[in-house]
Amino acid sequence: MRKDYRQLLEEAQFYLDKGDWEHGVPLLQQASKQAGEEGEPIQQSVILNNLALVQERAGQGVIARETLLYSLKLLRHVNALNEIQVLNNLGLIERNLGNLDEAIKYYEKILKIIEDIDEPFEEVRALTTLGLLYKDQNKLTKAIAHVQDALTLLEDTTVAALCEQREEGCRETVSSALALILEQLNDSPER
Amino acid sequence: MSKDYIQLIQEAESYFDTGDIQHGIALLIQASELAGEAGEPVEQSAILNSLALAQEHSGQVAVARETLLRSFKLLRHANALTEAKVLNNLGLIEGNLGNSEAAKQYYQSSLELVTEVDDRVQMAWSLNNLGIVCKDQGQLTEARAYSEQALALLENEDAPQAQAHVLSGLGLTLELLHDVEGAQEYYQRALELYRQVDDQENEAVILHNLGQLYDNQNNFSDALEYYFKSLAINLKNQYKLGVTDNLNSLAALISTAYQVIESLEKQLDNPLRDFPLKFGHIISAWLQVLEDVLGESNSLNRSGDFSLVAALTEAESLESAIKMHKQILRFNQKIGYPVGQIKTLIDLGLLVRDAQQLDVAEQYLTQALTLAEEVANPNDLYNVYFNRGDIRMMAGRVSEAINDYAAAVDAAESIRTRLLLEEEALDYFAWPNLAAYDRLVRIQARLERTKQALSWAERAKSREFLRRLRLSDITRPQQVPQTLIEQEMQLIIQLRQTAIDLQAANEVDRLNILRNYESLEKKLCELWNKMEQFAPEYVALRQGKPTSWEELQQCLQV
Numbered sequence: 001m002r003k004d005y006r007q008l009l010e011e012a013q014f015y016l017d018k019g020d021w022e023h024g025v026p027l028l029q030q031a032s033k034q035a036g037e038e039g040e041p042i043q044q045s046v047i048l049n050n051l052a053l054v055q056e057r058a059g060q061g062v063i064a065r066e067t068l069l070y071s072l073k074l075l076r077h078v079n080a081l082n083e084i085q086v087l088n089n090l091g092l093i094e095r096n097l098g099n100l101d102e103a104i105k106y107y108e109k110i111l112k113i114i115e116d117i118d119e120p121f122e123e124v125r126a127l128t129t130l131g132l133l134y135k136d137q138n139k140l141t142k143a144i145a146h147v148q149d150a151l152t153l154l155e156d157t158t159v160a161a162l163c164e165q166r167e168e169g170c171r172e173t174v175s176s177a178l179a180l181i182l183e184q185l186n187d188s189p190e191r
Numbered sequence: 192m193s194k195d196y197i198q199l200i201q202e203a204e205s206y207f208d209t210g211d212i213q214h215g216i217a218l219l220i221q222a223s224e225l226a227g228e229a230g231e232p233v234e235q236s237a238i239l240n241s242l243a244l245a246q247e248h249s250g251q252v253a254v255a256r257e258t259l260l261r262s263f264k265l266l267r268h269a270n271a272l273t274e275a276k277v278l279n280n281l282g283l284i285e286g287n288l289g290n291s292e293a294a295k296q297y298y299q300s301s302l303e304l305v306t307e308v309d310d311r312v313q314m315a316w317s318l319n320n321l322g323i324v325c326k327d328q329g330q331l332t333e334a335r336a337y338s339e340q341a342l343a344l345l346e347n348e349d350a351p352q353a354q355a356h357v358l359s360g361l362g363l364t365l366e367l368l369h370d371v372e373g374a375q376e377y378y379q380r381a382l383e384l385y386r387q388v389d390d391q392e393n394e395a396v397i398l399h400n401l402g403q404l405y406d407n408q409n410n411f412s413d414a415l416e417y418y419f420k421s422l423a424i425n426l427k428n429q430y431k432l433g434v435t436d437n438l439n440s441l442a443a444l445i446s447t448a449y450q451v452i453e454s455l456e457k458q459l460d461n462p463l464r465d466f467p468l469k470f471g472h473i474i475s476a477w478l479q480v481l482e483d484v485l486g487e488s489n490s491l492n493r494s495g496d497f498s499l500v501a502a503l504t505e506a507e508s509l510e511s512a513i514k515m516h517k518q519i520l521r522f523n524q525k526i527g528y529p530v531g532q533i534k535t536l537i538d539l540g541l542l543v544r545d546a547q548q549l550d551v552a553e554q555y556l557t558q559a560l561t562l563a564e565e566v567a568n569p570n571d572l573y574n575v576y577f578n579r580g581d582i583r584m585m586a587g588r589v590s591e592a593i594n595d596y597a598a599a600v601d602a603a604e605s606i607r608t609r610l611l612l613e614e615e616a617l618d619y620f621a622w623p624n625l626a627a628y629d630r631l632v633r634i635q636a637r638l639e640r641t642k643q644a645l646s647w648a649e650r651a652k653s654r655e656f657l658r659r660l661r662l663s664d665i666t667r668p669q670q671v672p673q674t675l676i677e678q679e680m681q682l683i684i685q686l687r688q689t690a691i692d693l694q695a696a697n698e699v700d701r702l703n704i705l706r707n708y709e710s711l712e713k714k715l716c717e718l719w720n721k722m723e724q725f726a727p728e729y730v731a732l733r734q735g736k737p738t739s740w741e742e743l744q745q746c747l748q749v
Contacts, residue, residue, distance in 0.1 A: 018489075019429040042233060042273070049277055052284070057392070059431035059526025061288045068284065072277045079270035082233065086240050086263045093247060093256050 005034040005043065021058050028054065036074075045075040080117045084110050088125075095133065104133050120159040121166045124150045128177050135181045138188060147178045196225040200238065212249045216242065232269035236262045268308040275301040275313055282320055286327065287432065289529040289566035295324045312350045315341035318702075319357045326364045329569035329606035333705060334364045340702040352393075355384035359397055366404060367570065374404055395424035395433045403440060411448055412473065418444070419477040423484040426496055434496050435531045438519045442503055443538045445474065446512035450545065474504045513542050529562045533571050536562070537578055549586040556582060573602040577627050584634070593634060599627035600650075625651060668726040675722050682715045 003011075012027035028051040035044035048071035055064035091106035110126040131147035134140070154160045154171050163170040194202075199222035206215035219242040226235035239262035246255035282297035302317035322337030338360040345354050362377035378401050385394040402417030418441050425433035448470050455461050478501060485497060499518060506515045516539040523531040536559035544552035556579035563571040580595030628651035635644035667676045689708045696704050723730045 019427060021429055045273070045277070049280060052280060056280075056284055056287070057428075057430050057432065059435070059528065061284050061527050065281065065284050065288070068277055068281045072274065072281065075270075075273055075277060079266075079274065082236070082266055083263070083270065086236065086259055086266060089240060089243060090256070090259045090263065093243070093252060093259065096247070097252055097256075 003034075005031045005038060005040070005047070008034055009047065016054060021054060025051065025054055025058070041074050041078040045071045045078070048074070077117050077119075080113045081119065081122070084113055084119075084122050084126075087113075091129065095129075100133055100137050104130065104137075107133065120153055120156075121163045121170075124153050124159075124163055124170065124174065125167075127153075128174050131177050131181060135177075135184055138184070140181060140185045140188065143181045144178070144185075147174060147181060150174045151178065194225075196222040196229065196231075196234065196238065199225065200241075207245065212245055216245050216249065219245065232265050236266040236269065239265070268310070271304040271308040272310060272313060275304045275317065278304070279316060279320060282324070286324060287528065287530070289562070291324050291328050291567060295321060298324065311344045312348050312353050315344040315348075315350070315353050315357060318344070319353075319360045323360045323363065326360070326367065327566075327568050329602075331364055331368055331606065333709075335361065335368075336702045336705050338364060351384045352388050352390060355381040355388075355390070355393065355397075358384070359393070359400070362397075362400060366400075366407075371404060371408065375401070378404065391424050391428060392430055392433070395421045395428075395430060398424070399433065399436055399440070406440060406444055411444060414444060415441075415473065415477060419481055422500065423481050426481070426485055426500075427488050431526055432528060432531075435519070435523055435526065435528055438496075438499065438503065438522065439531055439534045439538070441500075442506075442512070442516050442519055442535075445503065445506060446509070446516075446538075446542055449507050449512070450509070471507070478504050509542060509546050513539065513546065516542060529566055530568075530571075533559050533562050533566065533575070537574055540578060540582065544582050544585065549582055552582045553579060553586070569602045569605050573599050573606075573627070576602060577630075580627070580630065584630075589634065589638070593631065596627045596631045596634075600631070603627060668729050671722050671725045671729070675718065675725075679715070679718055679722070682711055682718065686711050686715065 008027050008031035012024045012031060015021070015024035015027065028047060032044050032047040032051060035041075035047055048067050052064040052067040052071065055061075055067060087106045087110050091103045091110075094100075094103035094106065107126045107130045110122065111130075114123045114126065127146045127150035131143045131150070134143035134146065151174055154163060154174065160171060167173070199218050203215040203218035203222065206212075206218065219238055223235050223238040223242060226232075226238055239258050243255040243258040243262065246252075246258060278297045278301035282294040282301065285291075285294040285297060298317050298320040302314065302321065305313035305317060318337045318341040322334045322341065325331070325337060326334035338357055341357045342354070342361065345357060348354075358377045358381035362374045362381065365377065366374040378397050382394065382397045382401070385391075385397060398417045398421035402414045402421060405411075405417065406414035418437055421433065422437040422441070424430070425437055452470055481497070481500065499515075499522070502518075503515045506512045516535055520532065520535045520539060523535055536555045540552045540555035540559065543555060556575055560572075560575045560579065563575050576595045576599035580592045580599060583589075583592035583595060628647055631647040632644050632651070635641075635647060667679070686708065689704060689711060693701065693704050693708060719730045719733055
């Protein structure tokens with residue numbers, strides 16, 4: 001039976017406690033890979049962090065640096081996604097309460113977080129929601145610009161496929177948002 | 192058995208599936224508390240996120256908002272801490288690879304993250320790490336201020352490991368400021384705390400630092416004791432960097448001791464003649480202790496490095512000591528540890544020098560210089576230039592030796608100019624750091640270059656004078672535009688006031704004042720760069736550069 005990452009970690013720790021790094025290091029590497037495959041990026045990052053310290057102690061400073069940079073990248077990505085999830089909900093609640101300015105702040109914050117990570121689906125989603133929020137405030141030029149940005153992202157076929165995978169009908173949602181804004185534009189003298 | 196939070200989440204979900212929202216909500220609240228108690232903030236935040244959605248569905252929108260804000264705060268805090276941890280480790284590795292600036296940037300990023308979430312213990316870690324990098328760059332006032340602020344932050348915190356880390360950083364800085372007793376006290380306190388939390392890796396580091404402290408005072412027996420205690424831990428746990436540091440220092444100590452013994456034995460009134468305990472016996476006894484410790488933990492056979500230690504302790508002759516150092520150098524090179532390589536290359540150079548192979552000795556020192564320039568630790572640069580100067584002197588290449596001593600003086604002065612507290616500046620030029628000036632004065636005098644000899648003597652004496660002159664009232668040359676003069680006067684007044692504040696500041700405020708001082712000083716340097724085209728001598732004097740008597744007279748004329 002295939003071992004899970006926790007078992008591998010325990011085994012690695014057993015060897016490392018005895019100072020036997022030759023056995024401990026490969027087990028830590030396996031555990032990290034396994035945690036990634038099990039969809040546990042935070043655990044994967046923690047394991048990589050420990051692995052780097054072991055590599056450093058073994059005098060492999062340059063390898064340890066690579067390990068840590070990878071750990072940091074993973075961690076920043078998953079931390080950002082977790083924060084985006086809560087911010088999305090906060091934005092949703094403020095929107096439902098009619099506090100559009102507050103809601104906009106949360107979605108703008110999401111866009112700021114996305115700058116540092118490659119997460120096009122969340123970007124498309126935040127841009128579309130922002131477009132709709134600006135529409136509700138009758139700031140139609142801003143609204144169109146945001147939804148257009150989302151559509152531009154979807155022109156990339158890889159991005160479009162990825163978004164479709166995450167949310168069926170993603171492109172249609174964005175197009176409908178644009179249609180709603182344009183409809184309001186036709187009814188309103190404000191730009 | 193009480194349920195864990197995962198079971199509670201599962202139960203809550205089954206209530207939600209049956210539409211019993213209120214029961215589900217109550218269970219999620221319990222689950223969130225349990226996750227918090229279990230020290231799982233990310234999980235707790237995720238539970239709160241789900242809870243908020245359930246609250247929103249049941250129409251409790253304002254409550255849901257509060258729950259989400261709490262979830263976000265928890266998540267930000269946890270995320271900041273985990274990212275800061277990785278950033279601190281990256282800083283550590285860059286520091287060990289000799290990349291001080293990169294290390295500083297990682298620590299700075301880590302500090303920003305943990306300051307944002309107001310975590311005092313983690314702030315102390317990052318501040319102290321910054322202090323240690325500043326120390327390595329020869330910025331000792333900053334180093335001390337960072338570490339002291341870190342210590343103040345930890346005053347009411349139950350964080351023995353962080354406290355030990357800070358105390359150790361302060362010890363290192365005080366050692367460089369020649370405050371041996373202060374350094375010793377900090378190391379002992381750190382040692383106690385590391386033992387309390389069973390942090391063996393750092394316990395070994397402190398034991399090694401204490402060894403070095405005694406070694407530098409020529410207290411060989413105490414130094415040996417600490418080195419061997421540190422080595423036992425490092426070998427047992429296979430901490431390679433620690434082993435390398437121990438081997439570097441032990442090799443230097445043993446070869447120095449044997450050389451001292453050899454020269455004493457040539458004397459008729461050898462003070463060691465009737466001394467019952469021979470150095471070789473002491474070393475053998477320590478080796479036995481080491482063997483026993485490793486044997487007890489069944490790590491003797493696995494530790495291939497033990498044989499290197501054993502061979503090292505038997506290196507009684509100069510030739511065998513050189514051979515040993517070469518092995519240790521390869522060890523350092525293998526693990527890519529430039530700081531260790533510099534130390535071994537200097538020691539190896541000195542041993543080869545004693546074996547009268549001056550050209551080889553010079554090559555080792557030149558290799559050390561290349562590495563020291565990369566690492567850019569002015570203390571290392573001083574040691575390399577000074578020792579290479581000595582070797583070149585012995586080889587009769589006087590003008591090259593003079594250049595080396597002059598470069599050593601520059602390295603020492605670069606540290607000195609960064610000392611902003613009076614007592615530190617006065618302590619810094621204690622005897623070891625004056626040796627390069629001393630060599631220069633003596634050589635120039637022997638060459639009957641009286642003027643140059645006098646100039647170096649004056650330079651040594653005038654360092655404090657020049658330092659003070661930087662911010663004193665000097666008549667500005669007429670050719671400098673009035674606007675620049677006024678800006679300079681303003682900045683100097685502000686800098687003087689900040690310097691007074693700095694002297695009076697407590698440990699907590701010192702770092703902020705220091706940052707203000709540095710920013711003012713940066714502005715003043717930029718201004719002086721603008722003024723240089725109008726009055727270069729005046730600016731040289733202001734910058735504390737050595738000035739001729741004629742130039743001084745010109746500037747001091749009222």
